[in-house]
Amino acid sequence: MKTVMYGAGNIGRGFIGALLSQTGYEVVFVDVNDEVVNTINRDKTYPQEIVGEHGKTVWIQNIRAVDGKDTSSVSNEIASADLLATSVGVSVLEKIVPVICEGLTKRWDQDPDNVLDLLICENLMDADKFLRERIYKTLPARHKETMSQSLGLVETSIGRMVPVMTDDMKKGDPLRICVEEYDFLPVDRNAFKGPIPDYDKIVPYSPFSFYLERKLYIHNMAHAFTAFLGKIKGYTYIDESINDIYIRKLVEGAMIESAMMISKKYQVEFSELKAHIDDLLLRFQNSDLHDTVERVGREPLRKLKPDDRLVGALRGCEHAGILPVYLSFAVACALYNVTKDSASELLAETSQISTQEPCGKYIMGFYEQLKSAPKDFPSILKMTDTLYSEIRGPVV
Ligand SMILES: NC(=O)c1ccc[n+]([C@@H]2O[C@H](COP(=O)([O-])OP(=O)(O)OC[C@H]3O[C@@H](n4cnc5c(N)ncnc54)[C@H](O)[C@@H]3O)[C@@H](O)[C@H]2O)c1
Numbered sequence: 001m002k003t004v005m006y007g008a009g010n011i012g013r014g015f016i017g018a019l020l021s022q023t024g025y026e027v028v029f030v031d032v033n034d035e036v037v038n039t040i041n042r043d044k045t046y047p048q049e050i051v052g053e054h055g056k057t058v059w060i061q062n063i064r065a066v067d068g069k070d071t072s073s074v075s076n077e078i079a080s081a082d083l084l085a086t087s088v089g090v091s092v093l094e095k096i097v098p099v100i101c102e103g104l105t106k107r108w109d110q111d112p113d114n115v116l117d118l119l120i121c122e123n124l125m126d127a128d129k130f131l132r133e134r135i136y137k138t139l140p141a142r143h144k145e146t147m148s149q150s151l152g153l154v155e156t157s158i159g160r161m162v163p164v165m166t167d168d169m170k171k172g173d174p175l176r177i178c179v180e181e182y183d184f185l186p187v188d189r190n191a192f193k194g195p196i197p198d199y200d201k202i203v204p205y206s207p208f209s210f211y212l213e214r215k216l217y218i219h220n221m222a223h224a225f226t227a228f229l230g231k232i233k234g235y236t237y238i239d240e241s242i243n244d245i246y247i248r249k250l251v252e253g254a255m256i257e258s259a260m261m262i263s264k265k266y267q268v269e270f271s272e273l274k275a276h277i278d279d280l281l282l283r284f285q286n287s288d289l290h291d292t293v294e295r296v297g298r299e300p301l302r303k304l305k306p307d308d309r310l311v312g313a314l315r316g317c318e319h320a321g322i323l324p325v326y327l328s329f330a331v332a333c334a335l336y337n338v339t340k341d342s343a344s345e346l347l348a349e350t351s352q353i354s355t356q357e358p359c360g361k362y363i364m365g366f367y368e369q370l371k372s373a374p375k376d377f378p379s380i381l382k383m384t385d386t387l388y389s390e391i392r393g394p395v396v
């Protein structure tokens with residue numbers, strides 16, 4: 001049984017490739033990084049360092065690698081694979097479509113009933129639609145119909161946090177990869193055409209949008225909020241930031257708003273989501289991970305888009321009748337990290353939120369407060385309490 005793992009980077013090596021090797025597959029990594037490809041083929045193993053309370057080193061076995069620039073070899077591997085996975089980054093995903101199609105063509109020229117499931121391991125909403133459109137366009141006419149019955153485009157939710165590896169962390173081994181302990185991989189149960197890989201860490205679920213929204217609106221939203229607040233306070237690492245008692249209170253408030261929305265939308269017990277929040281807050285405290293506010297808070301403009309983690313969560317709350325007070329402050333923090341003077345224009349253009357809307361007013365109020373006293377988080381907390389009580393009215 002063979003998996004082709006497209007991308008031998010942080011998630012490819014640090015999570016998916018390792019997980020599939022432990023499931024029992026031979027894992028063939030495809031990457032354009034010569035050092036990574038050559039070292040995998042030389043060592044046939046690499047150390048995955050699980051950092052944190054239960055730290056240990058796991059040696060990943062049964063692996064080899066193919067040079068991503070050798071497209072003919074890559075397509076041959078895809079033609080004969082039992083499973084395919086990608087974790088190359090959203091901007092590269094489109095570029096590997098022609099090679100994937102070459103592999104599928106070789107495969108289906110032999111046997112059009114030879115199904116293949118592709119696990120899409122990227123941080124991308126509607127990743128299945130994204131790939132379906134591009135693969136359909138690129139496949140030769142004779143295989144366009146085959147695709148609907150023989151290709152499973154499987155969305156996944158990548159919850160494991162893998163930091164950027166510094167030279168210090170690599171300890172001289174270009175393949176060494178530090179990861180947190182969390183290693184569950186929720187996958188879209190309904191998208192598989194073949195058998196679902198049988199391993200207790202691979203969790204099939206339907207409707208999968210629940211996991212995607214939980215990941216983006218609770219985990220990624222809180223992660224970004226922690227990073228933006230940490231930047232304002234001058235912290236370097238995520239654990240430093242979340243250990244600041246004011247930051248923790250603010251972040252937890254926003255997570256609870258998102259969780260109330262998701263609980264209502266998917267009819268999932270709030271207590272289940274609260275356990276997830278508590279677990280995430282612990283995971284953010286992992287100081288051995290050395291995850292930086294810089295990495296987690298990167299590209300704030302992308303994070304301010306209407307369907308991304310901040311505004312997506314805020315709009316979801318509005319839709320569900322949940323007050324997005326802490327989430328409004330999260331948006332204000334993201335804005336403050338981008339601009340110190342043209343926030344209302346940015347809010348309208350990037351996030352499609354008008355300052356005439358209630359949430360636009362809350363966001364601008366918080367933004368002005370940040371501008372006048374950026375590090376005064378106790379006053380911000382007081383503002384959130386006052387806002388809640390004003391909007392909500394008296395409680396019996
Ligand atoms: N790092 C995390 O904590 C994390 C968590 C969840 C999801 N993700 C997502 O996983 C995906 C990968 O992220 P990452 O952190 O592993 O990035 P990464 O940069 O570490 O890995 C990407 C790998 O793809 C390789 N690559 C680039 N172009 C290629 C090509 N044409 N052919 C073959 N290989 C090519 C690169 O050399 C690199 O090794 C992204 O979509 C990211 O958003 C990352």
Ligand SMILES: O=P(O)(O)OC[C@@H](O)[C@@H](O)[C@H](O)[C@H](O)CO
Nearest residue numbers: 123158159160161220223296298
């Ligand atoms: O990759 P981004 O910039 O979309 O988000 C930063 C982090 O929140 C993200 O990489 C997480 O670490 C990852 O999604 C694992 O939970």
